[in-house]
Amino acid sequence: MKRLHVHVSVKDLSESVRFYQGLFATEPTVLKTDYAKWMLDDPCVNFAISTHSAEIGLNHLGIQVESDEELAEIEQRVLTAGLIAVPEKGANCCYAQSDKQWLTDPQGITWEAFHSTGEIATYGGQRDSKGACCAPASSPKVKLAEVTTCSPGSGCC
Numbered sequence: 001m002k003r004l005h006v007h008v009s010v011k012d013l014s015e016s017v018r019f020y021q022g023l024f025a026t027e028p029t030v031l032k033t034d035y036a037k038w039m040l041d042d043p044c045v046n047f048a049i050s051t052h053s054a055e056i057g058l059n060h061l062g063i064q065v066e067s068d069e070e071l072a073e074i075e076q077r078v079l080t081a082g083l084i085a086v087p088e089k090g091a092n093c094c095y096a097q098s099d100k101q102w103l104t105d106p107q108g109i110t111w112e113a114f115h116s117t118g119e120i121a122t123y124g125g126q127r128d129s130k131g132a133c134c135a136p137a138s139s140p141k142v143k144l145a146e147v148t149t150c151s152p153g154s155g156c157c
Contacts, residue, residue, distance in 0.1 A: 002070065003039075005046040005062035005112070007094075009053035016049050034123055035094060048094060052123060062112040068099070074113040075101050085113075092120050 010016040017036050021027060024047070028036040037048040046064050053059055065071050078085045078101065086102040091114075093100075100114040 001044070001066055003044050003046050003064045005048070005064045005114070007048045007050070007059040007062070009056050009059045010049045010051060011056050013049065013051050020047065020049065030095060032095065032123070037094075050094065050123070058109070060110040060112060062114060065113065065115050068115060071099060071101065071113060071115045078103065078113075090117075094123060095120055 008016075013034060013036065017028060017031065020036070020038065024038050024040060026038065026040075029039040030037040034052060035048065035050040037046065039046055046062075050059075063074060065074065075085065075087075083103060088100040088102060091098050091100050093114075096116045097118045097120055098114040098116045100112050103111045103113075105111060
């Protein structure tokens with residue numbers, strides 16, 4: 001099963017949790033002091049919010065998969081379509097470790113296809129707690145092919 005992933009950067013986590021809790025009619029699946037995530041079945045979405053970006057609003061979109069095979073299927077789709085993706089194995093992102101494929105759409109929106117393989121104790125692993133996670137930190141959005149700081153095991157995601 002594939003699940004749409006939406007990550008929104010927020011200014012006030014508590015206020016945002018109250019809003020989305022009301023909208024989704026359920027408590028967050030994961031709730032930390034700087035991050036919340038809802039794994040919803042209806043609609044089938046992984047919806048996350050965090051306070052780790054200076055830019056408030058849509059952080060990135062993605063497709064979460066449940067296996068390496070599903071991630072390879074998406075990678076093949078990308079190659080077949082002639083798109084450019086940047087792979088990242090073992091990324092420490094948010095509170096999870098994942099294997100990823102990063103893309104940027106024609107509007108500059110960052111997309112990730114990812115398979116989470118485990119949990120980690122701190123947001124982004126050992127990186128600076130205020131560092132960008134899951135998307136390039138600069139504004140306007142840069143093409144992922146230009147990002148050189150997102151290497152495997154770097155903690156960038």
